[in-house]
Amino acid sequence: MVSTQREREVKYEVGLEFVLPDLEDVVPDGGRVEQATVNLNSVYYDTADRDLLRQHLTFRRRTGDADVGWQLKVPADKARTEIRMPPGESDAIPDELATLIAGVALGKSVHPVATLTTVRRTWRVLDSEDRLVAEVADDRVRGTVAGDRAVVSEWREVEVEAGDAGNEKLLRKIGKRLTLRGAKPARYPSKLSRVLSTAQLAVDGGDTSLSTAESVLVGYLDAQAQAIVAGDVWLRRGLDPVHPTLVGIRRFCSTLRVFKRLLEPTAATELDAELSWYAGLFGEVRDRQVQRARFTEALADLPSELVMGPVAARIENGLIAEQQHHRQDLMATLDGDRYRALLAALARWRTNPPLTATAADGPRMIERALRKAERKALSRVATAAVGTDDAALHRALEAATRARYAAELAAPVLGKKTAKKAAHFEKMQKVLGEHRDSVVAAETLRTLGARAGTTSGENGFTFGLLYGLELERARQAREDAAQLAAD
DSSP, X not given: OOEEEEEOEEEEEEOTTOOOOOOGGGSOTXXXXXXXXXXXXXXXXXOTTOHHHHTTOEEEEEEESSXXXXXXXXXXXXXXXXXXXXXXXXXXXXXXHHHHHTTTTTTOOOEEXXXXXXXXXXXXXXXXXXXEEEEEEEEEEEEEETTEXXXXXXXXEEEEEXXXXXXXXXXXXXXXXXXXXXXXXXXXXXXXXXXXXXXXXXXXXXXXTOOHHHHHHHHHHHHHHHHHHHHHHHHHTTOOOHHHHHHHHHHHHXXXXXXXXXXXXXXXXXXXXXXXXXXXXXXXHHHHHHHHHHHHHHHHHSOXXXXXXXXXXXXXXXXXXHHHHHHHHHXXXXXXXXXXXXXXXXXXXXXXXXXXXXXXXXXXXXXXXXXXXXXXXHHHHHHHHTSOOHHHHHHHHHHHHHHHHHHHHHHHHHOHHHHHHHHHHHHHHHHXXXXXHHHHHHHHHHHHXXXXXXXXXXXXXXXXXHHHHHHHHHHHHHXXXXXXXXX
């Protein structure tokens, strides 16, 4: 059986003679510290081209004294989601997990690439109710690369992981104690990356020569790629990552367009086109999700005597059928050559982003690009809001969305005022998004109402009523957008 858990951990490099600080003063009142020593043996799996590692996934089968089983770690925001299965009797990859990594592996064979043996000393900080607050693991690691049984590296590292009863503040507090004693933030995102780096086989060490602005740009793009890749895994699990994946795609595309002078133009244009194609598949599913929720709420707000006939059933049945159809199209795409080429391109961007020489002048160029995006958004919104052209308002929505995402990216470089701009454009995006949703909903209601009007036992009254309400919501959204553009 597959299970999942969320990890929040920070890794530190330490010397062989490093002495851990006392943890007693971080123990909650009535709590305690449990100590243990375990031996772990982990076999890591990847393709020959290390495609999983390129996308920051780690996949292993662990045996030993504790924490045994198959484990697939997928990045999730600033943490990771770990998907687990029992170790089984053989080292053959379980079908359930093989399915989850099929996309990231690009259809290639997955096999052992490295083995790590670890002697782990742990300190588990528990509260008065025996809930885990934090775990500090002191690991002495020996790593070998598949095909070469000679030891290629040995090192020591410390991991600090927050438990269900812990928080980020405690992680930082323990981390500060470690750094005061000489510990350094780990250069490698995983033990696998470190052992492969020693063998000159790693692909995710990152470029440490980037300026602050370049690092912010690359980090933002990497975070969106992470959302897209995680969405692939969750889709294959049968879950619903449609909205967060779509947002990740749109943020990536927005960055390619707004900050195009900082990126190699041919590579950016090609990736933008493929991401836009992929976003279209998600958009068809997402539109039906939004409309179903919208109509459910609208019907609930109507007096019962105004809901004539099986309105809810007709709306739900019609939209869920369309949603399932578009999701099937999306799922079929996941095993296609075009989609695999897109994932491969994202992996290249994560390990070797095509920055231009202009990107070295980061803060100035980021500010210039942001201002251009702001001007375009404000101009489009102000012009479209006083007219009746729905297409113009949709273009204004796209411009406001790009301005918001650009400000979010730029805030760490340009400061708090830019973060406030992001919040302003987010409001504008929501208002214009409301207008778009109303326009789409009105067209859907017109179509459904026409069918109901010609079906025995039904009529189009309630659909017409809802249609009118959507037109009013669109009108109000247009006025609200005009006000925001004037502020």
